[in-house]
Amino acid sequence: MSKKPVRVAVTGAAGQIGYAILFRIAAGEMLGKDQPVILQLLEIPDEKAQKALKGVMMELQDCAFPLLAGMEAYADPVAAFKDTDYALLVGARPRGPGMERADLLAANAQIFTAQGKALDKSASRNVKVLVVGNPANTNAYIAMKSAPSLPRENFTAMLRLDHNRAASQIAAKTGVAVGDIEKLTVWGNHSPSMYADYRFATAGGKSIKDMINDQEWNANTFLPTVGKRGAAIIEARGLSSAASAANAAIDHMRDWALGSNGKWVTMGIPSNGDYGIPKDIMFGFPVVTSNGKYEVVKGLDIDAFSQERINKTLKELQEEQAGVAHLL
Ligand SMILES: NC(=O)C1=CN([C@@H]2O[C@H](COP(=O)(O)OP(=O)(O)OC[C@H]3O[C@@H](n4cnc5c(N)ncnc54)[C@H](O)[C@@H]3O)[C@@H](O)[C@H]2O)C=CC1
Numbered sequence: 376m377s378k379k380p381v382r383v384a385v386t387g388a389a390g391q392i393g394y395a396i397l398f399r400i401a402a403g404e405m406l407g408k409d410q411p412v413i414l415q416l417l418e419i420p421d422e423k424a425q426k427a428l429k430g431v432m433m434e435l436q437d438c439a440f441p442l443l444a445g446m447e448a449y450a451d452p453v454a455a456f457k458d459t460d461y462a463l464l465v466g467a468r469p470r471g472p473g474m475e476r477a478d479l480l481a482a483n484a485q486i487f488t489a490q491g492k493a494l495d496k497s498a499s500r501n502v503k504v505l506v507v508g509n510p511a512n513t514n515a516y517i518a519m520k521s522a523p524s525l526p527r528e529n530f531t532a533m534l535r536l537d538h539n540r541a542a543s544q545i546a547a548k549t550g551v552a553v554g555d556i557e558k559l560t561v562w563g564n565h566s567p568s569m570y571a572d573y574r575f576a577t578a579g580g581k582s583i584k585d586m587i588n589d590q591e592w593n594a595n596t597f598l599p600t601v602g603k604r605g606a607a608i609i610e611a612r613g614l615s616s617a618a619s620a621a622n623a624a625i626d627h628m629r630d631w632a633l634g635s636n637g638k639w640v641t642m643g644i645p646s647n648g649d650y651g652i653p654k655d656i657m658f659g660f661p662v663v664t665s666n667g668k669y670e671v672v673k674g675l676d677i678d679a680f681s682q683e684r685i686n687k688t689l690k691e692l693q694e695e696q697a698g699v700a701h702l703l
């Protein structure tokens with residue numbers, strides 16, 4: 376017997392990431408090849424955006440995806456999030472050349488307050504929320520705080536692109552297959568301050584840290600490359616990362632929904648106080664996922680270099696949070 380369709384809301388559905396993600400969701404790459412989906416697509420109430428969204432929906436229709444059980448366009452978040460099981464909050468103002476995330480904070484705070492309230496009002500009580508729109512961690516924090524009747528652990532931010540970028544840089548450096556890399560994580564904010572940590576990582580049971588054995592490369596090449604990758608893509612493409620961001624969002628939601636089979640993945644989640652990160656800070660942690668839930672990997676040793684990096688990205692997040700406190 377075929378499964379009952381689940382509802383997947385995607386905001387910013389006519390944008391770049393929307394165009395890269397919707398077809399993959401409808402093809403079953405996010406929730407499984409046996410899971411029908413109903414897409415609930417939100418765009419701003421603007422004629423051009425709504426028309427562009429209609430065009431994307433025409434293309435989705437033309438794919439004749441067997442798993443696409445329905446789709447609808449919306450301009451109102453309360454309607455778009457009605458009974459939704461998954462919500463991918465992508466729509467936001469993207470960063471242009473020379474802009475930093477802090478510049479976007481105020482504009483996006485408004486969007487995520489309204490969307491948090493809308494989720495609170497109309498989404499499934501088990502909704503899994505992934506915030507992609509930048510500044511992703513703080514936007515996820517705002518949405519969580521604006522949805523007091525939903526469990527706080529239902530709100531997450533996307534650090535998976537940083538995780539995937541880090542894995543690929545390590546694969547290129549060491550020659551190991553990217554798919555063999557395990558126990559990698561990215562701590563903190565989705566911003567250049569993030570701390571990609573390969574101290575525990577292995578490939579084929581061998582230590583990545585031992586293979587690299589070069590702290591100078593870690594501090595002065597690897598971390599800046601991963602941290603500034605978003606800016607490097609903008610510089611090269613004239614547009615921010617879209618296909619790789621969509622891919623990371625698929626990875627994040629798939630692992631959360633279907634489990635990571637014991638493997639570590641990185642998710643931005645509201646802290647429970649682990650590793651000294653104050654409660655509710657939306658922070659990248661190593662997690663293992665199963666049965667639709669995530670668990671922080673506990674008991675990892677934090678050395679002096681790592682602590683300094685974690686403190687730096689935490690401080691940035693606390694500043695971002697302080698910057699929006701008056702709106703919550
Ligand atoms: N967390 C991460 O790793 C990454 C995050 N991003 C962020 O994702 C966001 C989206 O990126 P793109 O798709 O490239 O941008 P885009 O500009 O191509 O598309 C954004 C879409 O969102 C819509 N939108 C804006 N406000 C909205 C609202 N309140 N409700 C519904 N829709 C709304 C816009 O009309 C537009 O169609 C940006 O904030 C970008 O910085 C991008 C890459 C990676």
Ligand SMILES: O=C([O-])CC(=O)C(=O)O
Pocket residue numbers: 469470509536604605606608615616
């Ligand atoms: O840098 C940006 O604006 C887009 C982004 O988040 C990324 O590519 O990591």
